Amino acid sequence: MSTHHAERIISLAPHITEMLFAIGAGQQVVAVDKASDYPTQAKDLPKVANYRSLNMEQLLALEPDLVVVWGSAQQQMVQPLAQLGIPIFYSDPATFAKLNEELNQLGALTGHASQAAEVAARYQQQIDELTQAYQDASPVTVFYQIASTPLMSANASTWMGQAINLCGGINIMADSPAPYPQLSPEQVLAHNPQVIMAKSTEELAHWQQWPALRAVENQHLLTIDAQLMHRFTPRTPQGIRQLCSQLDKARSD
Structure with missing residues (x-):
């Protein structure tokens, strides 16, 4: 049985864009928000949103099969997308551990599970080392x-x-x-x-x-x-x- 992975992803926040590129899913990102500026490749992608509003027409024309949004800040803004049945992942890494979890979740959604696991493990190791050093x-x-x-x-x-x-x-x-x-x-x-x-x-x-x-x-x-x-x-x-x-x-x- 083949698992479907998102191939046309839209990211609506800078931290999300950066996470997607970090786990190797950058090639699948077809558009971002205006504030996404890292890594540099993200600057060249179409901009379909800012912090408060969404260019719905432009977004739909790109036919995304996954939109990743900032949960606490953009939930209302993307309600119309959810109603249209477009898959949405709500990113809201409120704690150090939650970021680790989200990297792995995004890895599973985009077909980059092993690279995401590596990135998450490296991130967690650094957090653990700092915690130890400053306890x-x-x-x-x-x-x-x-x-x-x-x-x-x-x-x-x-x-x-x-x-x-x-x-x-x-x-x-x-x-x-x-x-x-x-x-x-x-x-x-x-x-x-x-x-x-x-x-x-x-x-x-x-x-x-x-x-x-x-x-x-x-x-x-x-x-x-x-x-x-x-x-x-x-x-x-x-x-x-x-x-x-x-x-x-x-x-x-």
Whole structure:
């Protein structure tokens, strides 16, 4: 009995595009969303969606036999596709273990099970090594700044929150009821974290106006690679490793 594998796949989020290419299914991807820019081959594919909307006509003309969407963000947007009977896979890797699972699920759907298993195993090995390396690290308090206007952070349930925890950091916004809380500078000042992290030095610059803040006083305004930390893909362990080594700077001072 032959198993049918998807041959015409549309990806609607950058982390999905990256996962499909990583497991060897890149050749089967016929279109992506506007934000998919890695690997470079993805840039040349037709763009049928952005974060909020879908070009239904263009998408249907490509006759996909699988559409992979970001579950928590795009579920409503793709309801009409589901009603037309187009197969949909909802990707929503909320934890480190879930990404491993999804890589294998996508491998099965696309006919790349063995390559997906290899990618998943390599990813898991890196996560396990980092977990081991930092399990006894001395705690460092961290404010993780996702955006500056409005000022936004991440709670413990997010990937960034889980990464901070893995690296032995104590996320000052860990207990926020919102995954990505908006807050005021005063809230950060009240916590007086040892480290403030953001994706660029420009985003960190405005903290300099509070020289008594521990992170400013000790020059622990540190940057991370947002592409590696804000997209949940097999490359994420590189971002976590970078985050851990940035926290090590605060430990060694």
